[in-house]
Amino acid sequence: GCGPCRPEATLAICRGTARFLRSLNLACVLEFPLPSGRRADIAALGPKGEFWIIEVKSSLEDFRVDRKWQEYRQHCDRLFFSVAIEFPQEVLPPDAGLVVADAYGGQLLRPAPEHRLSAHTRKALTLRFARLAAARCHASIDPPAFAP
Amino acid sequence: GCGPCRPEATLAICRGTARFLRSLNLACVLEFPLPSGRRADIAALGPKGEFWIIEVKSSLEDFRVDRKWQEYRQHCDRLFFSVAIEFPQEVLPPDAGLVVADAYGGQLLRPAPEHRLSAHTRKALTLRFARLAAARCHASIDPPAFAP
Numbered sequence: 001g002c003g004p005c006r007p008e009a010t011l012a013i014c015r016g017t018a019r020f021l022r023s024l025n026l027a028c029v030l031e032f033p034l035p036s037g038r039r040a041d042i043a044a045l046g047p048k049g050e051f052w053i054i055e056v057k058s059s060l061e062d063f064r065v066d067r068k069w070q071e072y073r074q075h076c077d078r079l080f081f082s083v084a085i086e087f088p089q090e091v092l093p094p095d096a097g098l099v100v101a102d103a104y105g106g107q108l109l110r111p112a113p114e115h116r117l118s119a120h121t122r123k124a125l126t127l128r129f130a131r132l133a134a135a136r137c138h139a140s141i142d143p144p145a146f147a148p
Numbered sequence: 149g150c151g152p153c154r155p156e157a158t159l160a161i162c163r164g165t166a167r168f169l170r171s172l173n174l175a176c177v178l179e180f181p182l183p184s185g186r187r188a189d190i191a192a193l194g195p196k197g198e199f200w201i202i203e204v205k206s207s208l209e210d211f212r213v214d215r216k217w218q219e220y221r222q223h224c225d226r227l228f229f230s231v232a233i234e235f236p237q238e239v240l241p242p243d244a245g246l247v248v249a250d251a252y253g254g255q256l257l258r259p260a261p262e263h264r265l266s267a268h269t270r271k272a273l274t275l276r277f278a279r280l281a282a283a284r285c286h287a288s289i290d291p292p293a294f295a296p
Contacts, residue, residue, distance in 0.1 A: 018286060019293045027282035045282065049275050123271070127197050130278035134175035134193065137285045138166060145167045 009058040009084065012103035017042060017054055017082040020099060020106030026052065029133050034075050038068055043129055051117060051125055054080045060088055075125060078112035157206040160251035165190060165202055165230040168247060168254030174200065177281050182223050186216055191277055199265060199273055202228045208236055223273060226260035
């Protein structure tokens, strides 16, 4: 994840990956909660409604302890990993895309195969993405509105 | 509009209206650009994908100089006006909803009739809302990514 408890290395990769996605004209949100309750590190939405998930892995250990990414595929059209240049890429699954990023940007090393969402799932994920992004935006300009 | 050039009275009504919408579980964005290029003051998205537009009017003059709101109806399921308590409500069209707001919140005085969007238009507006909200959120946490 890219949340406040994650190490600085993860935050740097998240920031660069978000810039990379923006350069591709995808809008993204960090820490996207899926219907299962798990959170994808980054969800990205393209101009035609393409829905991508990008999992950020700061270290080999970070990758090995996390097997939840397998379920993410059913919640996106394309699944990517994003790692720092030092990460041992050979351990990553070849059927997911690969981005290498630092704090300033990123680069696509391997495209991701497409497994298109159903119209129903796409609609639900897009609505979830829209409402989450708007609420975060609202909270940033009017924090008292979100005070418990 | 609720943009930086609008008077303080408008900003106050926008803030209170946004809080009111949040209390109804609608997520909202300010200054929502429509396909026509015009900007709705507030667009709001409900948990089932309901899409509302709320036009904020700070004064009678503000209402009289603006006839563009008539076109907003085709871009939402329900259209509302939001005004301060001093506003002369009798000039507002009876076939739009009415909210009265101050800087701290708002109250519904008249519900808005429903004119449901087509599936195609709803999809396009929801995607536009999602990408706009995410980009604003991203810009707020990483301004250099959006520098010209």
